[in-house]
Amino acid sequence: MLKLLDALSVRSDDWRHGYDIMKETGLLSGTLYPLLMRMTDQGLVEAEWREPAQPGRPPRHAYRLTARGRALALETREERPLPGFKEVPV
Amino acid sequence: MTVNLARAVTAVAEACLGDRRRDWALAMRSELDVAIADGKPLRFAAGCLAGALREMPKQAEGRFTLTSHAVALGLFPIAAIMLVGIAAGFPFLPSGHAGISGWLAGGGQPVQLLTPWNRGFAPALALLVWGLVAGHLLMPWFILERDWTRVATLARVNSAATVTLFLFTGALFLDVAFMVLPAVGLAIELLGVWFLYRWQAHLFAGAPPGMADA
Numbered sequence: 598m599l600k601l602l603d604a605l606s607v608r609s610d611d612w613r614h615g616y617d618i619m620k621e622t623g624l625l626s627g628t629l630y631p632l633l634m635r636m637t638d639q640g641l642v643e644a645e646w647r648e649p650a651q652p653g654r655p656p657r658h659a660y661r662l663t664a665r666g667r668a669l670a671l672e673t674r675e676e677r678p679l680p681g682f683k684e685v686p687v
Numbered sequence: 688m689t690v691n692l693a694r695a696v697t698a699v700a701e702a703c704l705g706d707r708r709r710d711w712a713l714a715m716r717s718e719l720d721v722a723i724a725d726g727k728p729l730r731f732a733a734g735c736l737a738g739a740l741r742e743m744p745k746q747a748e749g750r751f752t753l754t755s756h757a758v759a760l761g762l763f764p765i766a767a768i769m770l771v772g773i774a775a776g777f778p779f780l781p782s783g784h785a786g787i788s789g790w791l792a793g794g795g796q797p798v799q800l801l802t803p804w805n806r807g808f809a810p811a812l813a814l815l816v817w818g819l820v821a822g823h824l825l826m827p828w829f830i831l832e833r834d835w836t837r838v839a840t841l842a843r844v845n846s847a848a849t850v851t852l853f854l855f856t857g858a859l860f861l862d863v864a865f866m867v868l869p870a871v872g873l874a875i876e877l878l879g880v881w882f883l884y885r886w887q888a889h890l891f892a893g894a895p896p897g898m899a900d901a
Contacts (some may be wrong), residue, residue, distance in 0.1 A: 615714060616721040616731070626715070626734030631742055634711055644710070657721075658714030 599673060600624065601632050605642065605662045606670035612647055612659035633660055641666035693719060693728035696736050703739035705748040712739075751883075751890055758879040759827030765872035766823035772868065773816055812855060819848045819869065826876060835884055842880055849873045 604622045605613065619629050636642040640663055647659040662670060697719050701712035715735045722731035743749030822845040829837040853866045 614721070615718045616725070619731075626718075626731045627737035627741070628734070629738075630711060630715060630735060631738045634708065634742065644714075655717045655720065657717050658710070 598632055602670045602673060605660065606667065609662045609667050612645065612661050614657050614659055636666065641669060689729050690723055693732040696732035700736040700739040703743055705746065705752065707746060707748055747890055751886055755830055755883055758883055759830045762823060762827045762876055762879065765876060766820050768868055768872060769816065769820045769823060808855065815848055815852050819845060819852065822848065823876065830880065830883060833887065838880055842877055845873055845876065
């Protein structure tokens with residue numbers, strides 16, 4: 598969940614699609630979708646159907662953090678490694 | 688081939704998610720097109736199915752679906768017992784005095800119970816037994832379709848057929864003890880169906896037709 602919070606908190610105003618989040622976070626669809634469902638149920642994520650960028654394609658479900666989700670992302674920031682840095686065992 | 692398989696797997700995942708998660712099922716379906724374009728449809732679809740299966744026990748509708756499948760599968764042995772019975776000659780060739788346990792174990796000496804005067808009933812009895820087998824085989828199908836009108840009709844038909852078989856078996860002086868298995872099978876079937884019917888009535892109360900309330 599922290600990984601997902603981290604990914605969604607970057608450009609938190611932007612709507613993101615499920616497959617793009619999968620590629621960005623490395624989460625598999627079997628992990629990502631149950632997480633998104635739960636976070637939506639808890640009011641941390643909002644979901645919306647968005648028109649596709651390419652005409653003729655079906656609408657896509659898109660997600661972004663709610664104000665509550667953004668607050669949680671800020672609170673838990675210290676628990677997560679900074680994006681772009683790999684933890685190296687000392 | 689892979690794309691078709693991925694679509695089929697996603698369709699199963701959609702069914703597992705149920706009505707309450709319909710939006711999420713459609714979301715998975717629309718993302719599958721992106722996964723196909725990316726060349727990884729099967730991996731995406733398998734993940735969706737795994738996620739949907741893990742979600743099922745957490746939702747009331749999912750638990751109901753899982754229980755329905757368990758009950759439906761549990762009803763097949765009843766039909767299987769009837770089929771084995773027919774293969775062993777039930778209700779015309781009971782195994783001597785070995786009783787049900789002897790019959791199940793394949794012991795006892797088969798004894799022709801139909802006499803010249805009651806032999807004319809054999810086709811009607813055979814039809815009744817085959818009708819019961821068909822009824823027990825159809826019941827799981829209707830349960831999984833949640834077609835409770837047909838389930839109720841079939842429950843009445845199966846009950847009537849079992850009672851008729853019981854009466855005829857007694858009237859023709861055939862071994863009534865052999866009716867214990869179909870009677871117990873029917874009782875289990877009726878209890879399972881009643882339990883599921885009550886549960887679904889509670890689960891779907893106040894919801895639009897075909898949709899779970901919560």
